Amino acid sequence: MTDWSALMARPPLWLRVTLPCLFFVLVLVAWQIVVQMADISPLILPAPSAVFDDLWQHAGTLALSAWNTLLITLKAFALGTVAGILLAIAFSRSRLLELAVSPLLVLTQVTPTVAIAPLVLVWVGIDNVDSAILLLAAIIAFFPVTSNTMLGLRSVSHDLHDLFTVRRATSLQRLFLLELPAALPYTLAGARMAGGMALVGAVVAEFVAGSGTDAGLAWRISEAANRLNTPRMFAALFLLGLLGVAISGALSLLQYLCLRRWHESAVSRDR
Numbered sequence: 001m002t003d004w005s006a007l008m009a010r011p012p013l014w015l016r017v018t019l020p021c022l023f024f025v026l027v028l029v030a031w032q033i034v035v036q037m038a039d040i041s042p043l044i045l046p047a048p049s050a051v052f053d054d055l056w057q058h059a060g061t062l063a064l065s066a067w068n069t070l071l072i073t074l075k076a077f078a079l080g081t082v083a084g085i086l087l088a089i090a091f092s093r094s095r096l097l098e099l100a101v102s103p104l105l106v107l108t109q110v111t112p113t114v115a116i117a118p119l120v121l122v123w124v125g126i127d128n129v130d131s132a133i134l135l136l137a138a139i140i141a142f143f144p145v146t147s148n149t150m151l152g153l154r155s156v157s158h159d160l161h162d163l164f165t166v167r168r169a170t171s172l173q174r175l176f177l178l179e180l181p182a183a184l185p186y187t188l189a190g191a192r193m194a195g196g197m198a199l200v201g202a203v204v205a206e207f208v209a210g211s212g213t214d215a216g217l218a219w220r221i222s223e224a225a226n227r228l229n230t231p232r233m234f235a236a237l238f239l240l241g242l243l244g245v246a247i248s249g250a251l252s253l254l255q256y257l258c259l260r261r262w263h264e265s266a267v268s269r270d271r
Helices: 004-009 013-038 048-057 059-093 095-110 113-124 129-154 158-166 171-209 217-226 230-259
Strands: none
Touching: 013 048, 048 059, 048 230, 059 095, 059 129, 059 171, 059 217, 059 230, 095 129, 113 129, 113 171, 129 171, 158 171, 171 217, 171 230, 217 230
8 A cells, every 4th residue: 555645745746747737627627617607707707618719719829929938038047047146156255245236136126127127128229129028037037046046155064165175176166066066956946936037027027018929928918908808818828827837847857857866855765
C-alpha cells in the first residue's frame, strides 16, 4: 500500500499535472451549469462554451497576440535577470554603492507602472512602443533577482570564505567558484518571481502604451472591452493564464534541474 503522507510530501509528476487539470475541468463544468441555470447574460459572464468558441474562431489572431506577449515577456525576463545579477554583484562589492542606489531601486518598484509609462514613452519615443513596453516590463522584473541574489551572495559560509583566503583565491575565483554557485538557489528563486512579474509588467505596460495590429493580449482585452465582447476578453485572459502557467512551470523545471543533485530543496531523501 502506498504511503499517502510520503506521496504528498513529494508528489510525482503525473499527480502534479492531473490534479490541477481535474480541478480546472470541475470549475469549467460548474461555471457552465451556473450560467445556464441562472440565465446570465453573455455580456456579464459568458459560458465556457462561448469563450472556447470565440477562441476557436479567432485562434490565429489570439495566437499571434499571445506570441507577441510571450516574446516581450521573455526579453524583459532575460534583460531583468542579467541586470539583476550584475547589480547584485556590484552591490556585494561596494556597500557605498548599495546605500546610494538602493532607495532608487525601491522607488522603481513602489511606483505604479501606469505612472511611469508615459515618461518612458517620451524617452524612448512614441514610434518605438515595443521598446518602451520591454523596458517597463524589465524594470518590474529585475528587482526580485537583485534582492535574492544579494541575499545568496551574503549567505556564503564564512568558513568557506576563510578557505578561499587560505588558498589565496583571486576575487574572480571567489566570485565564480564560491559566491555565485552558493547564491544559485536564491537567484533561481528570484528568477521564478521575475518570470511572473515580467508577464504582469508587459501586460500593464501594453495597457498603458497601447499598440497596433501586432499587439499583444493586453491590447486584445482592451479592444474587446471597448466592443463589449466579453467572450473575447475571457479568451484572451485564458491565454494569458496559460502563458503564466507555462513560464512558471518552465522556471520551476529549470530550478529543479539545476539543484536536484546537490541542494537540499531539490534532493529527495528516504523517509
